[in-house]
Amino acid sequence: MLGWRYRVMWRWVCALVVVAGCWSDDPLVDGELTAAQLAHFREQFHHTAFDPCALPPGVDCNKAAQLGQELFFDVRLSDSGTGSGSDYRPSAGTGKTSCATCHDPNGYFIDTRMPNSVSQGQTKWTRRNAMTLLDLQLKASLTNRFTWDGSYHTAGDVLTLAITKAMSAKTANVAYYLQHEPQYATLFWDAFGMADPYEGAKLAFDAYLYRLAGESPFDAYVDGDDTALSADAKRGFGVFVGRGTCVECHSGPALGDFVPRNTGVAQAGSASDAGAGSADGDPADLGAFVTPSLRNIAMTGPYMHAGQLASLSAVIDFYRRGGDATSFPGTKDPRMVALELTDDDARDLEAFLVSLTDAPVDASLRQKLCPAGSGSQCP
Amino acid sequence: MSVKLVIACLLVARLALADDGSAAGSDAGSDVGSATGSAAVEPPPSPAEMAERIDDQEQRVRTLESKARVTESFNEDVGKLRWLPRFLTVFVDVGGFAVAGDGSGIRSDLGHVYYPKYAGRIAGQWVFMGDPLSTAINSLGEPADASDSRELRADTIHSKGRPSLIVNTVGLSIGKYLGHDISVSALAEVLPRPGDTLLDVPLAHIDWRPLSTVDLVISAGKVDSVLGVEYRSQDAPRRLGVTPSLICRYTCGRPLGAEARLVEGRLSLSGGMFASDQFDQRFEPKLELHASNLPTVAGHVQWMLPVGQGLEVGVSGAAGPQDNQPSASIAQWHVGLDAQLRDLHGWDAVAEYVQGLQQGETMSVPCDLAPCLTYKGAYVLVDRRVNDHFTPYVRVDWRSAVHQHGTDFVYESHVARATIGAHFEMTNTILAKIEYTFNHELDGIPQFADDILTTSLVVATE
Numbered sequence: 001m002l003g004w005r006y007r008v009m010w011r012w013v014c015a016l017v018v019v020a021g022c023w024s025d026d027p028l029v030d031g032e033l034t035a036a037q038l039a040h041f042r043e044q045f046h047h048t049a050f051d052p053c054a055l056p057p058g059v060d061c062n063k064a065a066q067l068g069q070e071l072f073f074d075v076r077l078s079d080s081g082t083g084s085g086s087d088y089r090p091s092a093g094t095g096k097t098s099c100a101t102c103h104d105p106n107g108y109f110i111d112t113r114m115p116n117s118v119s120q121g122q123t124k125w126t127r128r129n130a131m132t133l134l135d136l137q138l139k140a141s142l143t144n145r146f147t148w149d150g151s152y153h154t155a156g157d158v159l160t161l162a163i164t165k166a167m168s169a170k171t172a173n174v175a176y177y178l179q180h181e182p183q184y185a186t187l188f189w190d191a192f193g194m195a196d197p198y199e200g201a202k203l204a205f206d207a208y209l210y211r212l213a214g215e216s217p218f219d220a221y222v223d224g225d226d227t228a229l230s231a232d233a234k235r236g237f238g239v240f241v242g243r244g245t246c247v248e249c250h251s252g253p254a255l256g257d258f259v260p261r262n263t264g265v266a267q268a269g270s271a272s273d274a275g276a277g278s279a280d281g282d283p284a285d286l287g288a289f290v291t292p293s294l295r296n297i298a299m300t301g302p303y304m305h306a307g308q309l310a311s312l313s314a315v316i317d318f319y320r321r322g323g324d325a326t327s328f329p330g331t332k333d334p335r336m337v338a339l340e341l342t343d344d345d346a347r348d349l350e351a352f353l354v355s356l357t358d359a360p361v362d363a364s365l366r367q368k369l370c371p372a373g374s375g376s377q378c379p
Numbered sequence: 380m381s382v383k384l385v386i387a388c389l390l391v392a393r394l395a396l397a398d399d400g401s402a403a404g405s406d407a408g409s410d411v412g413s414a415t416g417s418a419a420v421e422p423p424p425s426p427a428e429m430a431e432r433i434d435d436q437e438q439r440v441r442t443l444e445s446k447a448r449v450t451e452s453f454n455e456d457v458g459k460l461r462w463l464p465r466f467l468t469v470f471v472d473v474g475g476f477a478v479a480g481d482g483s484g485i486r487s488d489l490g491h492v493y494y495p496k497y498a499g500r501i502a503g504q505w506v507f508m509g510d511p512l513s514t515a516i517n518s519l520g521e522p523a524d525a526s527d528s529r530e531l532r533a534d535t536i537h538s539k540g541r542p543s544l545i546v547n548t549v550g551l552s553i554g555k556y557l558g559h560d561i562s563v564s565a566l567a568e569v570l571p572r573p574g575d576t577l578l579d580v581p582l583a584h585i586d587w588r589p590l591s592t593v594d595l596v597i598s599a600g601k602v603d604s605v606l607g608v609e610y611r612s613q614d615a616p617r618r619l620g621v622t623p624s625l626i627c628r629y630t631c632g633r634p635l636g637a638e639a640r641l642v643e644g645r646l647s648l649s650g651g652m653f654a655s656d657q658f659d660q661r662f663e664p665k666l667e668l669h670a671s672n673l674p675t676v677a678g679h680v681q682w683m684l685p686v687g688q689g690l691e692v693g694v695s696g697a698a699g700p701q702d703n704q705p706s707a708s709i710a711q712w713h714v715g716l717d718a719q720l721r722d723l724h725g726w727d728a729v730a731e732y733v734q735g736l737q738q739g740e741t742m743s744v745p746c747d748l749a750p751c752l753t754y755k756g757a758y759v760l761v762d763r764r765v766n767d768h769f770t771p772y773v774r775v776d777w778r779s780a781v782h783q784h785g786t787d788f789v790y791e792s793h794v795a796r797a798t799i800g801a802h803f804e805m806t807n808t809i810l811a812k813i814e815y816t817f818n819h820e821l822d823g824i825p826q827f828a829d830d831i832l833t834t835s836l837v838v839a840t841e
Contacts, residue, residue: 040490245502
């Protein structure tokens with residue numbers, strides 16, 4: 001027979017057990033995330049399908065895209081020329097570089113000519129790595145920072161950059177051929193009617209490039225298909241949003257927020273590149289480069305703004321050690337610290353990055369169009 | 380023989396008086412005159428009975444004398460112990476534990492889902508929710524796993540959620556009286572752990588008792604804390620339960636410094652000047668002297684009330700420059716209330732509340748030059764000594780703290796726990812304990828698996 005004190009005590013203990021039993025634990029998803037966290041990331045990385053024909057009213061989207069695709073492969077845009085204004089005349093046959101030269105359609109639209117080097121322009125190597133043109137519409141929906149230093153605000157601005165710098169030519173080439181090449185003149189008229197030739201050309205490029213997008217296994221996973229990723233890639237996703245802290249900068253549907261940051265990448269070669277700091281004049285941006293999208297990253301090496309790193313594993317090692325110690329301008333972002341990743345973490349992370357690879361875009365978009373009567377520019 | 384006869388006569392008289400008293404006691408209210416009359420008619424004992432009684436009484440006298448000698452010897456031993464002529468105690472604490480989940484008490488706020496205010500400033504991986512020490516499995520307060528914690532760098536057990544056996548501590552406590560009322564004592568602990576075996580000397584101090592009439596001890600060296608009461612029984616042989624409370628990390632440290640302790644009647648005073656705060660430095664990351672340019676001052680006042688075998692209520696506090704900071708203007712402070720009840724109808728209870736602040740220093744990102752810490756916490760521990768061997772107990776504790784260091788990390792620790800356990804005192808030198816702790820995260824932090832079952836078997840030499 002227990003005394004009243006014992007009864008009180010054991011009632012108390014039992015009540016405590018019952019209360020504690022009500023403190024149920026939330027199960028983790030894949031051992032890493034709470035359901036709320038997974039839902040958060042699925043929402044963050046999800047992107048709705050875009051309408052590639054989201055162009056100004058009155059523009060014939062298909063004709064514009066066809067024109068854009070033809071211009072994309074046209075080396076005449078890099079012709080040298082003489083004169084100015086209406087007297088401008090390109091020197092036929094001098095151009096050797098088209099957009100496709102540095103954005104290889106069969107190489108995920110990057111410069112594939114030198115596997116571990118920066119892009120080669122018309123006459124010389126550029127200082128910076130050619131970025132892929134895939135998922136351009138997604139990028140344009142998220143940011144107005146284009147190129148590595150973020151100083152170009154539209155895709156059209158980048159077209160001008162490409163023609164004048166990488167192709168060492170003049171934008172007047174575009175207007176000239178749109179007016180003097182019958183095929184282009186017809187397409188341009190059908191697409192835009194009366195319009196400024198160069199502005200129309202920008203829209204034509206947009207219409208074409210917006211079609212260069214695909215779906216990756218990660219997109220399927222984000223949309224709720226738990227089987228879309230391998231076990232390694234799922235663990236790698238956990239590293240990406242967790243111990244790797246990659247998601248702090250590579251966030252959003254593009255897996256990149258396009259904000260300039262100094263990650264401490266040692267300068268390539270002797271030429272100093274101050275990045276965004278030289279473009280916007282802000283000392284805080286010295287040595288900072290735009291955080292790019294990671295979509296298709298496994299297919300778009302070499303990496304970093306000047307192609308300093310040849311492989312994904314080299315990039316992961318770079319972040320594991322907290323970036324380079326010296327030989328870069330400016331001050332490294334304080335979040336660039338050595339990461340405590342295991343070799344397994346690194347392998348899993350690489351598997352995840354591979355899962356960001358889109359299926360190749362349709363072959364018809366990766367080749368030069370050769371409509372009837374197209375003339376000498378078709379093979 | 381004559382002596383026996385004298386004793387016999389005395390005994391007769393004594394027994395007669397005892398019988399009277401006994402009768403009066405057992406028959407309260409009876410008539411005194413009738414009792415006297417009854418004794419008058421009782422026949423005297425025979426010589427044989429007298430001799431038997433004398434032998435019996437002589438045996439009793441010998442027994443009492445023997446016991447008196449034992450008592451006197453014991454008193455001598457106690458007197459010697461008070462002045463610590465020499466002692467050496469070895470204890471071994473072994474245990475087994477199982478902790479749910481990955482063994483750690485923290486999870487990262489990946490995606491800044493729960494604390495969006497840190498987005499863009501501190502990586503979600505480094506925004507830690509929960510308490511890194513809430514999954515402690517032994518008296519040292521070691522968590523079963525530190526997981527990705529950035530402040531608690533020594534993941535000494537690193538169980539990854541796997542249950543295991545462990546040798547918690549091999550302890551050696553030594554002391555010696557040096558004369559002139561001066562003694563020295565120290566505690567050394569060996570912690571066999573995966574990887575490197577750790578050697579710790581948590582206590583090493585010189586004690587001086589300057590007054591013979593007042594219980595005053597002045598100590599210097601690596602000394603006990605003066606904050607609260609939990610530090611008094613924090614080592615495995617003296618701790619009732621297996622694990623410390625959530626606030627022990629703030630009050631159980633053993634800093635370098637000098638302190639004085641005075642007990643005068645119902646009043647207890649203690650205070651001192653220390654090179655650092657009184658946090659448990661076992662969990663602090665930097666291998667350097669925890670000191671700043673000025674000392675930390677701490678004190679404790681306690682008054683005993685006549686409840687049960689004593690209800691001690693106290694208040695304690697500490698203030699000084701923040702540890703490891705070059706500027707003395709970066710302050711830290713701590714206040715606490717405590718109460719300890721002893722043996723009220725067999726019940727014991729301890730309760731403490733603490734609150735404190737480490738100010739930190741900011742240059743560009745909050746708390747980037749010096750980490751900031753704010754904390755509150757409390758616990759209540761109640762036990763019932765059922766018999767000499769078995770004492771069940773219940774503890775409820777809570778801690779709410781924010782600890783931030785620039786972009787390196789922030790801990791949002793808001794945890795309540797409930798612990799039930801049992802303490803078995805098998806012999807004077809063998810203790811066994813078992814306890815189960817439920818962890819419950821507060822402040823909107825998701826509930827994750829981090830409950831603890833842990834045991835401890837402590838064997839100590841005399």
